[in-house]
Amino acid sequence: MKKFVLSQELSKEETLIRVEFLGPIQKEPLELEIKNLNELATILQNDKELSEWLENSAVAVNDALVSSLDCELKDGDKVSLLPPVCGG
Amino acid sequence: MKKFVLSQELSKEETLIRVEFLGPIQKEPLELEIKNLNELATILQNDKELSEWLENSAVAVNDALVSSLDCELKDGDKVSLLPPVCGG
Amino acid sequence: MLYLYDGSLNVPEILKEWYEQEATSNYGAYIPFVGTVRSEDGIEGLSFDIYEPILNSWFAAWQERAKAKGAVIKMAHSKGDVMLHESSYIAAVFSPKRRVALEFIDEFVEDFKASAPIWKYDLKNGKRVYALDRSTAISGSGLLGVRK
Amino acid sequence: MLYLYDGSLNVPEILKEWYEQEATSNYGAYIPFVGTVRSEDGIEGLSFDIYEPILNSWFAAWQERAKAKGAVIKMAHSKGDVMLHESSYIAAVFSPKRRVALEFIDEFVEDFKASAPIWKYDLKNGKRVYALDRSTAISGSGLLGVRK
Numbered sequence: 172m173k174k175f176v177l178s179q180e181l182s183k184e185e186t187l188i189r190v191e192f193l194g195p196i197q198k199e200p201l202e203l204e205i206k207n208l209n210e211l212a213t214i215l216q217n218d219k220e221l222s223e224w225l226e227n228s229a230v231a232v233n234d235a236l237v238s239s240l241d242c243e244l245k246d247g248d249k250v251s252l253l254p255p256v257c258g259g
Numbered sequence: 260m261k262k263f264v265l266s267q268e269l270s271k272e273e274t275l276i277r278v279e280f281l282g283p284i285q286k287e288p289l290e291l292e293i294k295n296l297n298e299l300a301t302i303l304q305n306d307k308e309l310s311e312w313l314e315n316s317a318v319a320v321n322d323a324l325v326s327s328l329d330c331e332l333k334d335g336d337k338v339s340l341l342p343p344v345c346g347g
Numbered sequence: 348m349l350y351l352y353d354g355s356l357n358v359p360e361i362l363k364e365w366y367e368q369e370a371t372s373n374y375g376a377y378i379p380f381v382g383t384v385r386s387e388d389g390i391e392g393l394s395f396d397i398y399e400p401i402l403n404s405w406f407a408a409w410q411e412r413a414k415a416k417g418a419v420i421k422m423a424h425s426k427g428d429v430m431l432h433e434s435s436y437i438a439a440v441f442s443p444k445r446r447v448a449l450e451f452i453d454e455f456v457e458d459f460k461a462s463a464p465i466w467k468y469d470l471k472n473g474k475r476v477y478a479l480d481r482s483t484a485i486s487g488s489g490l491l492g493v494r495k
Numbered sequence: 496m497l498y499l500y501d502g503s504l505n506v507p508e509i510l511k512e513w514y515e516q517e518a519t520s521n522y523g524a525y526i527p528f529v530g531t532v533r534s535e536d537g538i539e540g541l542s543f544d545i546y547e548p549i550l551n552s553w554f555a556a557w558q559e560r561a562k563a564k565g566a567v568i569k570m571a572h573s574k575g576d577v578m579l580h581e582s583s584y585i586a587a588v589f590s591p592k593r594r595v596a597l598e599f600i601d602e603f604v605e606d607f608k609a610s611a612p613i614w615k616y617d618l619k620n621g622k623r624v625y626a627l628d629r630s631t632a633i634s635g636s637g638l639l640g641v642r643k
Contacts (some may be wrong), residue, residue: 194544194614195625210508212639225640229633234548238635252639255548255630258572259445259530259584259611282396282466283477312458313492317485322400326487340491341398343482346396346424346465347436347456347593358514363507366529371580378600381514410577427557431514432519445608449601452526456593471641 185246190215192252196224207238208232211250228252273334278303280340284312296320296328299338316340349406350423351397355433365421365439376417376448382436382491384429391470392430393478398464405463409455411412418422418442422459428470462486497554498571499545499611501583513587516568522567522589524596527580528604530584532577540578541626544588545568557603566599570607576618610634 175191188205192198198221208230213223230237231251232244244250276293280286286309292297296318300309303309319339321333334336350361358381382392404424408472413420418440425435441476442448461483468475498509506529514525532541554570559569566588573583583602586604609631614624 172630186523193546193612195627196618206640209643212641213643215639216642222640226637228639229636230638231549234552236549236633240638245583246549248563251546251549253549253612253633253636255616255627255632255636256609256613257615257626257630258543258545258607258611259615265427281398281464282386283468283479295494296491300493301495306479310492314489315484316491317488318490319401322404324401324485324487325490328490328493337410339401341401341464341485341488342466343479343484343488344465345463345467345482346395346397346459346463346477347467359507359511360520362510362514362527366506373533373580375531377525377529377531379510380593381526382593383523385521385523407583425524432521445528445604449528449604453597453601458599460593 177182186244187246188244188248188250190250190252192224194254194256196221196228196254205244207244208237208242208250212240213246223253225255228254260342262312274332275334276311276336276338278338278340280312282307282342282344284340293332295332296325296330296338297304300328312340312342316342348410348419348421349403351399352425353427355425355429356423356435356437358434358437361423361437365441368390369419369441369453372419372441374443376442376445377439378448378452379437379439381434383434384431388469389471390431391473392428392433392469393435394428394470394475395425395435396466396468397424397426401464409458411439412449413440416442416447416451418447418457420451424465430470432434437441466487496558496567496569497551498569499547500571500573501575503573503577504547504571504583504585506582506585509571509585510587513575513589517589520567520589521558522591523543524593525587525602526596527585527587528600529582532579534579536617538579539621540576540581542613542616542618542623543573543583544614544616545572545574549612557606561588561590562566564595564599566591566595568599568603572613578618607623 190201278289421439423437429435440448440451467478567588571585577583588596588599615626
């Protein structure tokens with residue numbers, strides 16, 4: 172029983188997520204202790220400067236675009252915000 | 260009155276039309292005394308070798324494609340037959 | 348803007364020339380279509396006849412359509428023999444905007460295939476064989492075959 | 496088949512290289528799309544940021560779609576600054592048949608505009624200004640902005 176709890180605590184401490192803001196979003200990367208994208212949404216929504224970018228940016232986890240916040244994160248995962256694009 | 264008749268005969272004698280067969284139709288040009296495309300159709304339909312080409316060829320008068328046989332011809336006009344095309 | 352060549356086209360050279368001709372015309376999109384002779388059915392190459400008077404008026408009408416949309420068309424085609432893996436056809440659209448260019452190159456190439464007075468022959472065993480089965484009767488064909 | 500360059504593209508050279516790379520691949524149609532910087536709104540040029548990991552996977556998915564139709568796609572894009580009348584983008588489709596090539600280049604270029612992780616900036620009075628009004632939110636954007 173004790174072992175189980177320890178293991179839980181360990182995994183919790185280790186869940187460090189890197190959040191990157193791409194292209195024109197002028198913001199340094201963050202290192203956050205979060206377990207899923209819902210937690211990330213709550214944190215970023217408190218940052219007034221990001222509010223417009225949150226509305227128009229796509230989200231990638233480990234360089235794969237995601238279509239829902241129901242996405243668990245594990246230690247070392249990278250989340251990227253991609254604002255509106257215009258190649259060519 | 261006499262003058263009018265003469266003029267008619269003159270214009271009739273002068274209506275020489277050149278008929279050209281383009282691309283793969285292996286036939287020398289013709290010089291025909293005809294007044295319209297209906298006369299041309301009648302003449303060419305008597306040429307067995309042309310029967311397939313008549314079915315699948317477009318017709319141009321003086322290098323403009325025509326969409327009807329109701330087309331009078333005047334002396335010096337050129338009629339061209341254009342078989343199926345395949346550029347590129 | 349319509350260029351006819353004896354034999355195969357020098358594609359890199361033509362694409363470069365056209366690009367440079369329009370270098371300062373302020374067109375945002377340049378879309379060439381390049382047609383190359385494919386190896387199939389044991390052919391050695393293709394050969395082309397062109398009837399220039401009607402090709403010229405057909406092309407002039409398309410140039411007018413392009414102009415109405417602020418675009419420009421260029422076209423090059425081979426006369427005579429073009430061997431395997433050589434190119435015989437280039438069409439290109441220059442336009443301020445990409446949608447116009449993308450739609451125009453498609454419509455132009457399709458109408459070219461259906462209407463341009465060019466005849467194709469397979470070169471096979473040293474002979475020139477009319478490619479009837481791949482050819483398209485021009486719209487309105489058959490007028491002179493109708494019996495009264 | 497995806498080439499990124501610092502600054503503007505040498506269009507004639509790239510079109511030539513690609514043509515020669517596929518010279519004996521037996522493709523009948525080669526359709527490049529070339530994008531050139533237009534003079535408008537007093538800009539001096541454009542500048543581009545690219546996020547390569549997602550660009551690479553986006554491009555690989557398109558290459559698979561092309562392969563399923565017997566076609567090949569190539570693409571070149573600039574990073575950094577590209578001045579007026581210089582080119583920043585080339586996409587090209589090679590395909591045995593013209594219809595596949597004509598449809599593919601259109602779909603590819605449109606999806607490129609809507610999805611490729613590239614950001615465009617106007618160069619104006621020496622400054623780099625994000626071209627938000629001409630940019631497109633990637634499909635599914637806005638997830639993190641939804642309040643519970």
